[in-house]
Amino acid sequence: MTTPTSTAPDSTVEPLRLVVLSAGLSTPSSTRMLADELTRAVTAEAGHRPVSTVVVELREHAHEITDLMLTRFPGKRLSPVIDAVRRADAVIAVTPVFNIGPSGLFKMFVDAVDKEIWNGRPVLLGATAGTARHSLAIDYALRPMFASLKAELAPTAVFAASADFGADTEGQGDEQPLAARIRRAARELLLLVAGTSGADGGDAADAAGTPAGPAAPARTVAVGLDDEFADFVPMGSLLGR
Amino acid sequence: MQFGIFTIADITPDPTTGRVPTEHERLALMVEEATLAEQVGLDVFALGEHHNPPFVTSSPTTTLAYIGAKTREIILSTATTLITTNDPVKIAEDYAMLQHLTDGRVDLVMGRGNTGPVYPWFGQDIRKGIELAVENYELLHRLWREDVVNWEGQFRTPLQQFTSTPRPLDGVAPFVWHGSIRSPQIAEQAAYYGDGFFHNNIFWPITHTKQMVQLYRERFEHYGHGTADQAIVGLGGQAFMRKNSQDAITEFRPYFDNAPVYGGGPSMEDFTRQTPLVVGSPEQVIERYLTMADHVGDYQRQLFLLDHAGLPRKTVLEQIELLGTEVVPVLRKELDARRPATVPDAPTHASLVAAAEAERGAFDATYKFETGDNWTGLRAEDAKEGRR
Numbered sequence: 331m332t333t334p335t336s337t338a339p340d341s342t343v344e345p346l347r348l349v350v351l352s353a354g355l356s357t358p359s360s361t362r363m364l365a366d367e368l369t370r371a372v373t374a375e376a377g378h379r380p381v382s383t384v385v386v387e388l389r390e391h392a393h394e395i396t397d398l399m400l401t402r403f404p405g406k407r408l409s410p411v412i413d414a415v416r417r418a419d420a421v422i423a424v425t426p427v428f429n430i431g432p433s434g435l436f437k438m439f440v441d442a443v444d445k446e447i448w449n450g451r452p453v454l455l456g457a458t459a460g461t462a463r464h465s466l467a468i469d470y471a472l473r474p475m476f477a478s479l480k481a482e483l484a485p486t487a488v489f490a491a492s493a494d495f496g497a498d499t500e501g502q503g504d505e506q507p508l509a510a511r512i513r514r515a516a517r518e519l520l521l522l523v524a525g526t527s528g529a530d531g532g533d534a535a536d537a538a539g540t541p542a543g544p545a546a547p548a549r550t551v552a553v554g555l556d557d558e559f560a561d562f563v564p565m566g567s568l569l570g571r
Numbered sequence: 572m573q574f575g576i577f578t579i580a581d582i583t584p585d586p587t588t589g590r591v592p593t594e595h596e597r598l599a600l601m602v603e604e605a606t607l608a609e610q611v612g613l614d615v616f617a618l619g620e621h622h623n624p625p626f627v628t629s630s631p632t633t634t635l636a637y638i639g640a641k642t643r644e645i646i647l648s649t650a651t652t653l654i655t656t657n658d659p660v661k662i663a664e665d666y667a668m669l670q671h672l673t674d675g676r677v678d679l680v681m682g683r684g685n686t687g688p689v690y691p692w693f694g695q696d697i698r699k700g701i702e703l704a705v706e707n708y709e710l711l712h713r714l715w716r717e718d719v720v721n722w723e724g725q726f727r728t729p730l731q732q733f734t735s736t737p738r739p740l741d742g743v744a745p746f747v748w749h750g751s752i753r754s755p756q757i758a759e760q761a762a763y764y765g766d767g768f769f770h771n772n773i774f775w776p777i778t779h780t781k782q783m784v785q786l787y788r789e790r791f792e793h794y795g796h797g798t799a800d801q802a803i804v805g806l807g808g809q810a811f812m813r814k815n816s817q818d819a820i821t822e823f824r825p826y827f828d829n830a831p832v833y834g835g836g837p838s839m840e841d842f843t844r845q846t847p848l849v850v851g852s853p854e855q856v857i858e859r860y861l862t863m864a865d866h867v868g869d870y871q872r873q874l875f876l877l878d879h880a881g882l883p884r885k886t887v888l889e890q891i892e893l894l895g896t897e898v899v900p901v902l903r904k905e906l907d908a909r910r911p912a913t914v915p916d917a918p919t920h921a922s923l924v925a926a927a928e929a930e931r932g933a934f935d936a937t938y939k940f941e942t943g944d945n946w947t948g949l950r951a952e953d954a955k956e957g958r959r
Contacts, residue, residue, distance in 0.1 A: 400836035403775055405845065556782060562755040565763035565794075568705045 339380035346376055346523060349418040350385040353425040353436035360458045362387070364490045365424040367508075368456055371516035372422065384414045388435050395435065398442040416447045420523050421481075424456035427467040432457070432475075440475065446561075448479035452522035454515055455487035465489040482526060484518040486511060572906050573917050574899045575615025576608050576891060577650040577807070577874040582625040583881035586829035590883070594627045598634070600884050605638040607888055609645040611895025617648035617680065617874055622656075622689050625831075632665040639673035646919070647673060650771070650874070651682025651750045654711070655703040656693035658727060662707075663714035663735040670740045675920025678746040680769045680805075681708060683757075695726070701756050702726075708749075712764060715744035718940040734940060742934045743927050746918045748805055748872075751783070758783050762790030767803035767917065770867075773876055774832065776845050777866045780806065784867040800914055805872035806863055809848045812893045816851035822886075823850045830880035853897040860902055869910040871917035873902070 350369050354361030365385070373381045388395065394408035404412055415421060425436035440448075453476055457468045468487045476483055494508040580601055584591045592600070605616040616638065618631050628634065635647040647669070652662060662679075670677040683700045684690075690697040706724045713720050714735040723729040739745065748767035751757030752775060761768040768787040772780040784804055791802035811826075813819035820839070827839040827850070842848055847863070849856045864870060877890040916922070928934065 397837045397841075401774060401833060401842075401845075403779060403845070405837070405841070556779075559753075559755045559782065559786070562759065562786070565705075565759050568701070568756060568760070569709060 338378070339376075340378040341380065343379050345380040345382040347414075347417055347419045348372060348381050348383045348422065349414050349420075350383060350422045351388060351415075351424065351436075351439070352385065353388045353423075353433045353439070354458070355389055355426070355433070355435070359426075360490065360492065360495065361424050361426050361456075363495065364456050364458050364488065365422060367512050368422045368424065368454060368488060368516060371512045372420070372454075372519060375513070375516045375520055384411075384418075386411050386414070388439050391439075392435055395439050395442050399438060404443075412443050412447065415443070415451075418451065419526075420452040420454070420519055422454045422456065422519070423472075423476075424458070425472070427457050427459040427464040430464065430467055431471040432467070437475075440479070445479050448476065448481040450526060451481050452484070452519055452526060453481040454484040454519040456490070456515075457487070458490050458492075460492050462489070462491040462493070465491070482522045484515050484522060486515040486518050488512055488515050572870070572903060572910070573614040573646070573872040574894075574903065575613045575617060575646070575648075575872070575874050576604065576877055576894070577615075577617035577619070577648075578604065578628075578876065578878050579619035579621065579650070580626055580628040581831070581879050582627060583831060583879065585881040585883055586825045588883075592884075596884075597627050600878070600887065601628075601634065602638055602641065603884075604878060604887065604891060605645065605647075606641050607891050608895065609642045611892055613645065613891075613895050613899065615646045615648050615872065615874060617650040619650045620653050620684075621686065622692060623686055632669045635677070636669055636672055639669065639676060644676075646676050646678060648677070648748075649679045651680045651684075651769075653684045653689070654681040654707050655683045655700055656689055656695050657707075659707040659711040660714065660727070660730070660733070660735060663711050664737075666745055667715065667735065667737050667739050670745050670920070671737055675740050675743075675924075677920075678748065678918075680748040680750045682750045683754075699726075701754065704757065705760060708747075708760065708764075712744075712747075715739050738940070740920070741924045741927070742938065743920065743923045745920075746923060748803070753779070753783070755783070755786055758787035759790050762787050762796070762802070763794050765791065765794065765796035767805060767871070769805035769807075769872070771807035772847055773807040773809040774846055777847070777863070781866045784870075788868065797915075798913075800868055800911075803872075803915070803917055804867060804870035805874065805917070806867065806870060807847070808860060808863075808873055808875045809846070810856045810875055810877065810890070810894070810898075811848075811850045812853050812856055812890060812898070814852060816855055819850050819852065826880040826882055832879075853893055856894075856898050857901045860898075861905055864906060864909065869906070869914045871915070 348369065350365050352362045352365040369383055391408045391411060394405035398404050398408060425432040455468055455472050455476065457472065468489055473483060473487065488511050490508055578601060580597055582592055582594065582597050608616050618634055619628050620631050622629050631649055631652065639647055666677060666679060683704050687697050695703060703726055706726055710722055710724065713722065718734055718738065720730055720733050746767065748769040749757050749761035750769040750771055752771060758768055768784065770780045770783050788799035788802045791797065792799040811819050811823040813822060824839055828834055833842060837845065839850060843850055849859045860873065875894055877894065878887040
């Protein structure tokens, strides 16, 4: 693997669209710190491919996420966030662990948006908590949720306890320092991106020309519909003729 | 253009008094609403169908037939008829019967229903909602157009040599709209048959409604029923009015804040910005609803929800009166004026009869079924395949 910083992004290459969801509540939050570290690692590991990043603090959308749960349509500020996830080549999703699960805000965001937006989409999971004793929350709460949504999950998820932010050398804190786990997870996420070409099927394959990944339903009408209507089926097929 | 009201007949406590109407009171109010709607010049009264509390509209044709007997002009419609869990044979029979009894003042809006358990209660599977809507309507469509139907499908027992009676009045099936908020397949279904498309947008932003209508219009043209702007579109609407708009806001707020459908969510101010709900003066309602056609094109039917969230009887009747006397006359004049002559009105029984007569000549009152025998059934050797 080349040293990440040694390759300058090539502006002729189509950027990788990365959406970073951070469900931390405080400012500054360790959840956001982990999200930022993961973002930096993905950007560095992407090498020559530029990364265009949208970072979303879910806290700023808390009211509209609740409204979306109740009304089923997104408000003006939340709508572009959902669109960004829908178009993303990869998503980094980081939540604090509260009461042995993701934060309610994080879960509500996932519950509120169309579940189709996760289908086939590469996702890197991260979580934070006060101590390492909460680290399995990723595997028993977050991973099954995204598996059920059919996201493409990076095999390595990154958990950071408060102590991890101080222990950055071997032998301290964890046996694998946080920075090493972050790098590995970032590489895995990029491998998933290389293996898919945008889960919504409507976008160009990635700049490296990798073959298309999971097939999305073919769009047979082009009337400028939002992607939420992409499940359109013509009547002939509906009637089975 | 047609204007009217639609109701789901919910029994909701009045949040300002805690009073809960009885089922009997709610049903009586519904009848009163419909008769008042006719008196103040509205064109359509449409009734929902639900099979669970807090709703009292499990039997729409009974209610509509009763209202039909108490009225003379108003079109009786549904909002919606559950094409998924009702037997299409029974829909064909019930609504043809209603059509005869009310001299053709009937049309229907098909819907899939939004209450999960209704499917299993009626022996169906909600995951098959679209397939049920497609297959059941295909059968219903044939039952009203073919005298003798042989049919086999996935969801109900097969039919051999079945004749749905009474045959539609004057040989013309009731006009059908298909209602859906976000399933493009239903817009497609409406377009395929050249039926109407009703978007009940009352809880949705117009940008969403616009896309569904646009899809329907484009597919309507694709299937050769006319140009896209000639497709038959209906919209939902919602308003609370007082002469002075501040009075409307003050009076409606507790109903908004506690409404089962949006209570606890966006503020009334946000919701009125995001959806077609208008809380204000009749002039503000007019102003808002004059803009709908800018988004969805010239359309044929506008229905308003005025009676939910526990609003008391007196208030509901006042709202209908304001709608009929102050809002609709202006909307009708302005919207009819902006609509090009090439864009048709919503079909009525009279217009459908005229179209049918132009195509196949006058309907003969002594008409006998395709079998040539109205009364004694079929001889096997005479049986014909139903025409498609």
